[in-house]
Amino acid sequence: MxxxxxxxxPYCFRLTGSVFKVSWVPRVLASRMYNYLDFxxxxxxxxxxxxELKKMSENGGAVDVADEISRLEKRxxxxxxxxxxALTPWQKAQVARHPDRPHCVDYxxxxxxxxxxxxxxxxxxxxxxxLCGFARFRGEPVAVIGQEKGTDTQxxxxxxxxxxxxxxxxxxxxxxxxxxxxxxxxxxxxxxxGAYPGIGAEERGQAEAIARSTSACLGLRVPNISVIIGEGxxxxxxxxxxxxxxxxxxxxxxxxxSPEGAASILWHDSTRARDAATNMKITAQDLLEMxxxxxxxAEPLGGAHRGREAIMQAAGEQIAxxxxxxxxxxxxxxxxxxxxxxxxxxxx
Amino acid sequence: xxxITNYVRPKINSMLGRRDMxxxxxxxxxxSGEMIFHKxxxxxxxxxxxxxxxxxxxxxxxxxxxxDEGHYETLENPKVxxxxxxxxxxxxxxxxxxxxxxxxGMEDTIINATGEIxxxxxxxxxxxxxxxxxxxxxxxxxxxIRGFENAVEKKLPLVLFAASGGARMQEGILSLMQLARTTVxxxxxxxxxxxxxxxxxxxxxxxxTASYAMLGDVHIAEPGALIGFAGPRVIEQTIREKLxxxxxxxxxxxxxxxxxMVVSRLDMKATLGRLLRILMKQPPGTVIDPEALPAAASxxxxxxxxx
Numbered sequence: 001m002x003x004x005x006x007x008x009x010p011y012c013f014r015l016t017g018s019v020f021k022v023s024w025v026p027r028v029l030a031s032r033m034y035n036y037l038d039f040x041x042x043x044x045x046x047x048x049x050x051x052e053l054k055k056m057s058e059n060g061g062a063v064d065v066a067d068e069i070s071r072l073e074k075r076x077x078x079x080x081x082x083x084x085x086a087l088t089p090w091q092k093a094q095v096a097r098h099p100d101r102p103h104c105v106d107y108x109x110x111x112x113x114x115x116x117x118x119x120x121x122x123x124x125x126x127x128x129x130x131l132c133g134f135a136r137f138r139g140e141p142v143a144v145i146g147q148e149k150g151t152d153t154q155x156x157x158x159x160x161x162x163x164x165x166x167x168x169x170x171x172x173x174x175x176x177x178x179x180x181x182x183x184x185x186x187x188x189x190x191x192x193x194g195a196y197p198g199i200g201a202e203e204r205g206q207a208e209a210i211a212r213s214t215s216a217c218l219g220l221r222v223p224n225i226s227v228i229i230g231e232g233x234x235x236x237x238x239x240x241x242x243x244x245x246x247x248x249x250x251x252x253x254x255x256x257x258s259p260e261g262a263a264s265i266l267w268h269d270s271t272r273a274r275d276a277a278t279n280m281k282i283t284a285q286d287l288l289e290m291x292x293x294x295x296x297x298a299e300p301l302g303g304a305h306r307g308r309e310a311i312m313q314a315a316g317e318q319i320a321x322x323x324x325x326x327x328x329x330x331x332x333x334x335x336x337x338x339x340x341x342x343x344x345x346x347x348x
Numbered sequence: 349x350x351x352i353t354n355y356v357r358p359k360i361n362s363m364l365g366r367r368d369m370x371x372x373x374x375x376x377x378x379x380s381g382e383m384i385f386h387k388x389x390x391x392x393x394x395x396x397x398x399x400x401x402x403x404x405x406x407x408x409x410x411x412x413x414x415x416d417e418g419h420y421e422t423l424e425n426p427k428v429x430x431x432x433x434x435x436x437x438x439x440x441x442x443x444x445x446x447x448x449x450x451x452x453g454m455e456d457t458i459i460n461a462t463g464e465i466x467x468x469x470x471x472x473x474x475x476x477x478x479x480x481x482x483x484x485x486x487x488x489x490x491x492x493i494r495g496f497e498n499a500v501e502k503k504l505p506l507v508l509f510a511a512s513g514g515a516r517m518q519e520g521i522l523s524l525m526q527l528a529r530t531t532v533x534x535x536x537x538x539x540x541x542x543x544x545x546x547x548x549x550x551x552x553x554x555x556x557t558a559s560y561a562m563l564g565d566v567h568i569a570e571p572g573a574l575i576g577f578a579g580p581r582v583i584e585q586t587i588r589e590k591l592x593x594x595x596x597x598x599x600x601x602x603x604x605x606x607x608x609m610v611v612s613r614l615d616m617k618a619t620l621g622r623l624l625r626i627l628m629k630q631p632p633g634t635v636i637d638p639e640a641l642p643a644a645a646s647x648x649x650x651x652x653x654x655x
Binding site: 195197199201202203204207211234238256261279281287290292342 | 437518524527532535536557577582589596605606
C-alpha cells in the first residue's frame with residue numbers, strides 16, 4: 001500500500017475488486033483521476049513518485065529534480081511495458097472493464113459527425129443502456145448501435161451499467177430495419193456485461209428481444225461491422241454483434257458468460273473467476289485463433305485508456321478498411337454474413 | 349412432506365430412507381408428494397395423473413407419443429470438433445461428455461426425426477434435458493441446423509421441443525456462437541415459407557430462449573414449465589428481492605404475451621396436428637382421442653434415415 005494521504009504520494013484504497021482509486025489528487029493533476037489495476041502496482045508507485053517530485057519542483061524546491069523525474073518516467077514506462085507484455089486472460093478482463101477505458105459515447109464523439117440519437121422501441125420505453133442513431137462516419141451515412149456503461153455514478157445509473165433491457169434490443173431492431181430500408185451501413189459497438197437480469201426485463205421478453213435482434217442483425221441487406229470495445233457479455237452482446245466483420249480491441253473480452261458467473265456455476269466458487277477466464281478462452285487472441293472474429297485492433301501501451309487518440313485512430317482505420325473490403329466483394333451481404341456464422345467451428 | 353420427516357430425528361430418518369423402494373419403480377410427484385408406479389406414469393406420457401404435473405420426458409419417449417403409431421425416422425447428426433477448448437472445471441469436459449453418453453445412450457442432446465402427425469409429414473427436433481441439461485454446444489447447434497436444413501429440403505413444417513439450461517459453458521465462445529448459427533437456420537426455414545412451432549418445456553432458459561426457442565411462428569408451452577432468459581437465482585441475486593409467485597412459468601409467460609398457449613402434453617399431438625394442417629393448408633385430419641394413444645410399451649427401435 002502506498003503512503004498516507006498528504007505526503008505527496010497518491011493514497012490508494014481498494015475500490016471494487018481489483019481497481020485502486022486515488023482519493024488524494026495532487027494539484028498539478030487535479031483534473032485527472034487515476035485508476036490502477038492490481039498488476040499495475042509498480043507503475044502506480046513510480047507514477048506516484050513522479051507526481052510528488054513534480055510538485056516539489058513546482059513549489060520551488062532547492063534541488064533540481066528534472067533528471068530524477070525523467071529517470072523515473074523511463075522506469076515507469078518500462079514497468080508499464082512489463083506489466084502489459086503478457087497479460088493473462090483475467091488481467092485482460094480487468095483492462096476490458098477498466099473504469100477509464102473509452103466507451104461507446106467516446107467512439108461516437110470521436111469517429112462520427114452529425115450523430116443523431118434516436119430513442120424508444122415504440123412499444124414500451126426508451127433504454128439508455130443501448131444507444132442507437134444515425135451519423136456520418138468519414139462523411140458517409142451510417143447507423144450506429146452500441147452499449148454505453150457510463151463513467152460516473154450518475155451516468156452509470158442512467159445507462160444501467162450498459163445492461164440493456166428488451167426495449168433496448170427492440171429499439172436496435174427498429175434502427176436496423178431503418179438502416180436496411182434506406183440502404184445505410186451499420187456499425188455496432190459492443191460493451192456490456194450482459195443483458196439486464198431483472199423482473200421487468202423477463203416480463204417483457206428479454207430472451208425474445210435478444211433473439212429478434214440477433215435475427216435482424218443477421219438478416220441485414222446492408223454491410224455491417226461490429227467492434228467489441230470492452231466487454232462482450234453473452235447474449236446481450238451477440239444480439240448486436242452478428243456482423244459481416246467482427247473486430248475486437250486487443251484487450252477486450254468476449255464470452256458466453258462472465259468469468260465470475262462461470263466460476264460460480266462450474267466451480268461452485270465465485271473466487272475461481274481467474275481459472276474460468278483462462279479456461280473459457282475469452283481474449284481477442286483466442287477468438288481470432290478460433291476464427292470467431294475477423295481481426296484485432298491493437299491498443300496503445302498500457303491499454304486503450306492510456307492513449308485515447310491512438311485507439312480512436314486505430315479503430316477508425318479498421319472500420320474503414322472493413323467496409324472497403326466488404327465493398328470489394330461481390331457476395332450478397334446477408335448471405336456472406338450467414339455463411340460466415342454457419343462456418344464458425346466447422347474447421348476446428 | 350409427511351409426518352415422518354417432521355417428527356423423526358435425522359439419523360433415524362436416513363436409515364428409514366435407505367429402505368425405501370428403488371426410485372426407478374416408484375416416482376414421486378413433486379407437487380403432491382404422491383408416489384406413482386413408473387408404468388402408470390409412462391402410460392400417461394410422464395404426466396402425473398392426479399395432479400397434472402409434467403415430469404421431464406426423454407426425447408425418444410416424446411417422439412414415440414407424438415408421431416402416428418409411434419413411427420418415425422431419425423437423421424444422423426453431423427460430426428463436430430470435440431472439446432476444442434480442452435476445458436476443465438472440477439472435471440474434464442471430455443469426461444463429462446463420456447459420462448453423459450454412457451448414461452443417456454445419446455451422442456448429445458438433439459434428436460432430429462421425421463414422421464407423420466395426424467397424417468401430415470412433419471420434421472421434429474427434440475432437445476433431451478438428460479444430456480448435460482440440454483445445454484447448447486457445437487454438437488447441438490450443428491444438429492439443429494441439420495434438422496432445419498432437412499425440413500427446408502423436404503418442405504416440411506418443423507416442430508421443436510426445447511429443454512435446456514442454456515449455452516454449454518464448457519465450449520466457451522463457441523457455444524455462444526450457436527445462438528447466431530441456429531438463428532440463421534430458423535430464418536432460412538421461415539424464408540422458405542414453412543411453419544416453425546416451438547414447444548417450450550421445463551426448463552427452457554438462457555441462450556436457448558435467446559435464440560431459436562423464441563423465434564417460432566407459434567409458441568406453445570407445457571404447463572408449469574420454467575421459461576426465461578436469466579435464471580431465477582441470478583435475478584434474485586441481482587435485485588435482492590423475492591420473485592413473484594409463478595414467475596417465469598408457462599402460464600406467466602402466456603399472460604405476458606410471450607407464448608400463444610399452454611397445452612398439456614396429453615393434448616400436444618392433437619393441437620400440433622390441427623394447427624399444422626391449417627398452416628400447411630391441408631384438409632382437417634382425424635380427430636384424435638387422447639384416450640386412444642399409442643400403447644406405451646412398443647420398444648421397436650426406429651431406423652435412422654441417412655437422408
